[in-house]
Amino acid sequence: MKPVPRWPLHPAPVEGEALSSWLRRVAACYQMDARDLLENDLGHGQVDDLDIAPPLSLLTVLSQRSGIELDRLRCMSIVGWVPWLLDSLDDRIPAALDTYAFQLSVLLPRRTRKTRAINRWRAWLPSQLIRRACPLCLDGSAEQAILLAWKLPLMLSCPQHGCWLEAYWGVPAHYLGWENADSAPREASEAMTAMDQRSWQALTMGYVELPRRRVHAGLWFRLLRSVLDELNTPLSYCGKGAGSICYVWEHCGQPPRAGQNQWRPYEILDPAVQLQMLEAAATAFDLLESQAVIPRGEQAALFLPALQTGATSRLLAKERQQEPMRDWKGMVRAVNEAFTEARYNPETARSLFALAAYGKRDPESLERLRAEFAQEGIPPAFLSHYEPDGSFACRKISDSLSSKF
Numbered sequence: 001m002k003p004v005p006r007w008p009l010h011p012a013p014v015e016g017e018a019l020s021s022w023l024r025r026v027a028a029c030y031q032m033d034a035r036d037l038l039e040n041d042l043g044h045g046q047v048d049d050l051d052i053a054p055p056l057s058l059l060t061v062l063s064q065r066s067g068i069e070l071d072r073l074r075c076m077s078i079v080g081w082v083p084w085l086l087d088s089l090d091d092r093i094p095a096a097l098d099t100y101a102f103q104l105s106v107l108l109p110r111r112t113r114k115t116r117a118i119n120r121w122r123a124w125l126p127s128q129l130i131r132r133a134c135p136l137c138l139d140g141s142a143e144q145a146i147l148l149a150w151k152l153p154l155m156l157s158c159p160q161h162g163c164w165l166e167a168y169w170g171v172p173a174h175y176l177g178w179e180n181a182d183s184a185p186r187e188a189s190e191a192m193t194a195m196d197q198r199s200w201q202a203l204t205m206g207y208v209e210l211p212r213r214r215v216h217a218g219l220w221f222r223l224l225r226s227v228l229d230e231l232n233t234p235l236s237y238c239g240k241g242a243g244s245i246c247y248v249w250e251h252c253g254q255p256p257r258a259g260q261n262q263w264r265p266y267e268i269l270d271p272a273v274q275l276q277m278l279e280a281a282a283t284a285f286d287l288l289e290s291q292a293v294i295p296r297g298e299q300a301a302l303f304l305p306a307l308q309t310g311a312t313s314r315l316l317a318k319e320r321q322q323e324p325m326r327d328w329k330g331m332v333r334a335v336n337e338a339f340t341e342a343r344y345n346p347e348t349a350r351s352l353f354a355l356a357a358y359g360k361r362d363p364e365s366l367e368r369l370r371a372e373f374a375q376e377g378i379p380p381a382f383l384s385h386y387e388p389d390g391s392f393a394c395r396k397i398s399d400s401l402s403s404k405f
């Protein structure tokens with residue numbers, strides 16, 4: 001068989017670059033576009049899913065033309081990230097979502113979550129790959145490479161520059177415009193860059209350093225996807241974790257579930273909502289690590305500082321025995337969470353009010369308490385019909401409110 005000649009010119013792929021981006025850059029060396037190169041040089045016509053699952057025959061000829069190993073070329077499309085990033089590219093596997101996103105729990109206790117079964121689902125893959133890029137990467141480099149991870153709703157920021165990935169149109173190196181034309185590169189928050197650095201470490205190193213221990217990349221992506229679903233869980237299914245979920249959303253300045261009323265898997269949410277969900281996930285990890293929310297999931301401990309050993313843990317245990325109220329931080333946290341949850345959950349609002357009103361029977365004190373609750377953002381309608389014996393006479397109003405969650 002006649003050996004396939006090497007291309008005299010072919011730029012090296014940039015780390016994490018998408019196959020389509022690299023092919024565009026190879027084609028540019030010969031004053032072609034990627035389509036011409038595929039058709040005239042590689043004999044492949046139009047390939048629709050170049051960045052998802054390119055034909056093996058194409059990868060083979062690309063390897064021969066460039067001298068780059070087949071495996072490296074394969075990892076420039078999503079198929080090369082199976083089974084780390086996703087279990088399979090086949091979207092007809094029953095219970096695929098359940099297996100991927102409902103086995104682990106971080107913010108919520110596992111048993112309180114409602115599992116979901118849907119037809120045709122693949123982790124992380126939106127119906128159309130996203131067109132986002134780092135303005136600094138594209139401004140400052142001759143390569144103008146587009147990374148594969150930018151095309152998925154997986155990261156918010158550039159791992160190298162720490163600025164937001166921005167939506168663009170056009171073809172890099174030829175003509176390119178930013179959808180948000182006037183904006184300078186926006187610096188991402190510390191929480192976002194910390195989360196994105198972990199995803200980047202997972203993609204490039206195959207593992208992630210979490211506070212408690214190092215975990216495999218596959219586990220990191222499943223933890224992240226689980227948290228995204230936990231943040232999208234209707235509050236009525238969150239049990240005691242509802243306060244933590246509300247607290248996270250409040251920190252982001254967003255309504256719970258980014259305002260979604262109906263549950264849909266993350267992958268098919270509107271791209272703007274996906275970004276809000278990712279931002280909430282970054283906030284959740286940050287709050288979890290600073291111990292500002294109560295960890296309720298089985299895997300939450302991975303985000304807590306390493307366990308104290310030996311003398312330190314014995315000393316702490318002794319201190320706790322002598323002074324049981326020393327966990328004031330935990331108490332403040334629990335009260336804060338209860339207040340946050342009470343803003344959305346009538347049941348919690350009523351319990352909290354009954355607790356605060358304990359021993360108060362005169363209407364003036366109860367009115368003052370109602371005003372204080374209203375100042376905390378708890379709707380007065382949640383607290384109507386309170387009886388001084390500690391019960392609520394009519395639950396209909398609150399129950400009808402709670403049904404909307």
Ligand SMILES: [Zn+2]
Nearest residue numbers: 134137158161
């Ligand atoms: Zn960058």
